Amino acid sequence: MxxxxxxxxxxxxxxxxxxxxxxxxxxxxxxxxxxxxxxxxxxxxxxxxxxxxxxxxxxxxxxxxxxxxPESEDHRQVKQVIVEAARANGWLAEAEIDGLSADREPWRADVLLSKGAARIAIEVQWSKQSQEETARRQSRYASSGVRGLWLFRQSRFHASKDIPAVRVSGAPLDGYEVFVPTGAGEQALPLASFITAALNRQYMFGLPLGAPADVEIRCGNLDCWKCGAETRIITGLDVSIGPHTLSATIPDLSGCPDLVRRTLQAIPAQASLGRITHRDSRESGSRYLSNGCAHCGALIGAHYEYQAWDHQDVVARFRTVVDDRMRQLAIDLGEEPGWGVHMEISLT
Known part of the structure; x- marks a missing residue:
């Protein structure tokens, strides 16, 4: 069939x-x-x-x-959606196309897309497949000058920068949805929308340089350990880049001076924060970017900030863009993102 x-x-x-x-x-x-x-x-x-x-x-x-x-009804339907979406975006798209690798090893793509010199093989893997077999087949496509994109029905699969892969679910009468593994979870969107995004270079790995980043600033109150007065501190920043979110505290931001500057500019004056600067901590034996008491200027150490978490709210928002320092921040936080669709980016 x-x-x-x-x-x-x-x-x-x-x-x-x-x-x-x-x-x-x-x-x-x-x-x-x-x-x-x-x-x-x-x-x-x-x-x-x-x-x-x-x-x-x-x-x-x-x-x-x-x-x-033989192919299942689902397999045929998913391939049809891919072909129609690709053609709607100006690509030549054909199902079940044969080819040869550089070593003369034959392959058959479920759907092969072509536009100029670019060729993309989209594999609809409805039966289970091992990570090793996926890597082998991906390497075979690479040796043929073809980029491979994998749509798996199975819930567990390997996705990396070299092997873009998503999960697909649905039924012929209900339609199909794609779930993109972002590193911290999944991003869901209709199959046709995903194909459109991928072909318009909106499906990207990691944090794209220049991508819009929406920042929310959280502040909370606690009692200063030194003077006893209630003071307000920045408890954290939540940075949303497409489907990805980075959550950082002030001590995490030593390597991001521009982000700190924009943060301080965005906070309203009535917030009455203490000074944000680098201070020496006797307890940790180090110097780091920190909150300070609005009354006596004392260091509010990172180990005290949790006291304000129960009384925090969002005080300001602003938009910036991803730069190399934000990328490094993600790595330092141990939250380096995987794949994601960035709807606000169009690089075609």
């Missing part, structure tokens, strides 16, 4: 979903007479069918020695 066949009269590929129901019936009658449609996998004669859900597809007239595995 396949979405594509070869018209021997023209030598061109045709896809089952390209035909309206009446056209499909006419094509079936013509093929019964002329037998001009062939399977791309083995050049065997094919016939036209509709599934129980009405999905048009091709099947071998006689199975013979062909080793191509």
């Amino acid at each position: 396949a979405l594509r066949c070869i018209d021997t009269h023209s030598g061109k590929s045709i896809h089952a979903f390209e035909f309206a129901p009446q056209e499909w019936q006419s094509l079936s009658v013509k093929n019964a007479l002329e037998r001009h449609l062939r399977a791309p996998c083995c050049q065997a004669e094919i016939i036209l069918r509709r599934s129980k859900l009405g999905t048009q597809h091709f099947v071998h007239r006689f199975r013979g020695a062909c080793t191509s595995a």
Whole structure:
């Protein structure tokens, strides 16, 4: 069962979903007479069918020695969505395309996309596959000058900068949704929207330089350990970059002077904060960026800040952009993001 066949009269590929129901019936009658449609996998004669859900597809007239595995309704439907979304974005898209690696090893892409010199193979992996097999197949695509993108039904799979992969879920009547592993969770969006984002270079690994970053500043109150007066401190910053969020405290921001400067500019004067500066801590034996008491200027050490967490709120917001120091901050926090779709970015 396949979405594509070869018209021997023209030598061109045709896809089952390209035909309206009446056209499909006419094509079936013509093929019964002329037998001009062939399977791309083995050049065997094919016939036209509709599934129980009405999905048009091709099947071998006689199975013979062909080793191509049968496909599920889900597999066909997902491939159709991919082809249609890619074509809508100006790409040449065909299902079930064969190729050869640099070592002459054959491969077949579920969907192959082409635009200029760029080629992308999208694999809809509906059965379970090991990490080793995914890496092997990805390497084979790379040696062919093809980028590979994986859509897995299984919940556990390996995704890295070199192996972009997402989880796909759904059903033919309900549609399909993609879940992008972001590192800290998953980002969900419709399958067609994901393909559109990927082809417009909005599906990216890590924190893209220049991407918009929305910052929320949290402040809270505590009693100064030295003078006893209640003082207000910055308890943290939440930085949202597309689907990713970094949460940092003032001591985390020593390497981000521009972010600190923008933070202090955004906080309203009535917040009555103590001075934010580098101070020496006897207890830790180090010098670090810290909150200070608004009354006596004493260091409010990182180990005291938790006292303000129960009485904190967002006092200001501002927008900035991702730079190298923010990227390093993510690494220092141990929260280096994975893949994500950044809807506000368009690099095409």
